[in-house]
Amino acid sequence: MTPAARISAAIEVLADIEARRRPATDALKDWGLSHRFAGSKDRAAIASLVYDALRRKASAAWIMGETTPRAIVLGMLRLQRGLDPAAVAALCSGERFAPEPLTADESVRLESADLGGAPAAVAGDFPDWIELSLQRVFGEDLISEMRALTARAPLDLRVNTLKVSSREEAHDALPHLGAVETPLSPLGLRIAPGEDGRGPAVQSEPEFRKGWIEIQDEGSQLVALLAGVKPGEQVVDLCAGGGGKTLALAAMMENHGQIYATDNDARRLAPIHDRLARAGVRNVQVRTPRAKADAVTDLDGKIDCVVVDAPCTGVGTWRRNPDAKWRLRPGSLDVRRKEQEAVLDRAARLVRPGGRIVYITCSILPEENDDALAAFMERHDGFTPLPLTKILDASRLGHIEKAVRATAHGLQLTPLRTGTDGFYAAILVRNP
Numbered sequence: 001m002t003p004a005a006r007i008s009a010a011i012e013v014l015a016d017i018e019a020r021r022r023p024a025t026d027a028l029k030d031w032g033l034s035h036r037f038a039g040s041k042d043r044a045a046i047a048s049l050v051y052d053a054l055r056r057k058a059s060a061a062w063i064m065g066e067t068t069p070r071a072i073v074l075g076m077l078r079l080q081r082g083l084d085p086a087a088v089a090a091l092c093s094g095e096r097f098a099p100e101p102l103t104a105d106e107s108v109r110l111e112s113a114d115l116g117g118a119p120a121a122v123a124g125d126f127p128d129w130i131e132l133s134l135q136r137v138f139g140e141d142l143i144s145e146m147r148a149l150t151a152r153a154p155l156d157l158r159v160n161t162l163k164v165s166s167r168e169e170a171h172d173a174l175p176h177l178g179a180v181e182t183p184l185s186p187l188g189l190r191i192a193p194g195e196d197g198r199g200p201a202v203q204s205e206p207e208f209r210k211g212w213i214e215i216q217d218e219g220s221q222l223v224a225l226l227a228g229v230k231p232g233e234q235v236v237d238l239c240a241g242g243g244g245k246t247l248a249l250a251a252m253m254e255n256h257g258q259i260y261a262t263d264n265d266a267r268r269l270a271p272i273h274d275r276l277a278r279a280g281v282r283n284v285q286v287r288t289p290r291a292k293a294d295a296v297t298d299l300d301g302k303i304d305c306v307v308v309d310a311p312c313t314g315v316g317t318w319r320r321n322p323d324a325k326w327r328l329r330p331g332s333l334d335v336r337r338k339e340q341e342a343v344l345d346r347a348a349r350l351v352r353p354g355g356r357i358v359y360i361t362c363s364i365l366p367e368e369n370d371d372a373l374a375a376f377m378e379r380h381d382g383f384t385p386l387p388l389t390k391i392l393d394a395s396r397l398g399h400i401e402k403a404v405r406a407t408a409h410g411l412q413l414t415p416l417r418t419g420t421d422g423f424y425a426a427i428l429v430r431n432p
């Protein structure tokens, strides 16, 4: 397919997403099935155009003065891909499979690409109902922070120190990936996003299959390190899901002590078994819930560190999942907040006096972060947030202090400040 034909296809897919209010993945899959002549490179390029259009949906529509799929794609080519108006015009030749030629108004609008006077939610490309919440966290950095969340994310890897002695060893074994060391996590390697949005097939690498590396955003690596777990400790990973954090915690504990990994959704927990085996982890007991029964009641009051990687809206991962931002609704935030309350209350019963709860989300919304902890401390006496410097000292991450955003009870990582997904972490110590 020609580049122009791919743009026509992206406009078509975007129209389908809008008309049928369906996830981008479904619309892209259907498009592929009904256009079997398109090769994998074409499909990847079209997906990349669609996701870039979703990243800049509000600002692209604003500069073009219209909300049609065509306007959004044209505006995106200008704002996100940096094409000048002549380059966009060349793609829109109106020839076979190419989009119709630009109108005079479209040419003028692409020329000025003017976001002056745009509301914050347009300039920063986010749903307007979360503006006040974001304003509370970011203040005058609101638009720059949110714009950083519209960029494409790199592919980050965590080097598994249970299998390799150093990050260098893994790096040197995989020179063809072109990875560089991540600046903040001592365990991270980073592969820049590809032109067409596709990364290398890391999971096919022999080193991946041997457990030397895991795919994990640098922010996720950092919040796991912030938990500060040590060999010999008793740890519960209460929302273990597929085990991303569990694997990182086990490596920090050098396979000594015990991690109990559980989740209230047995299906989400299922892949953890293969991942633990591949990573050479020996100190994790997986507690799969039976018929919704709590699988860790015997551990109440005994645990040094309860890790709560809480269910959340995932707003901090919009770089990877731009489709999600336009589907976020107040109702889903309310549901997540109730779940957060439930997991925090459960964690409170597990932790021993003097132990700690590590609370993590991949969100930047204060309702799910500081507010959730403030409400928890209202409900439970005897928990104190650990000051930022102590959190960082305990995890030997003092070097990230200037980069992170300190919040009332914890810290916030963001694409703008730390070059990572938007993670929040805080530690509540149970008074002895």
Ligand SMILES: C[S@@+](CC[C@H](N)C(=O)[O-])C[C@H]1O[C@@H](n2cnc3c(N)ncnc32)[C@H](O)[C@@H]1O
Binding pocket: 238, 239, 240, 241, 242, 243, 244, 245, 246, 262, 263, 264, 265, 268, 309, 310, 311, 312, 339, 342, 343
């Ligand atoms: C952010 S995801 C966990 C990701 C995982 N820790 C990782 O690093 O791969 C949140 C998880 O919380 C689980 N969850 C939601 N409510 C829960 C509850 N009340 N108790 C335990 N887990 C819960 C969800 O099933 C989901 O797997």
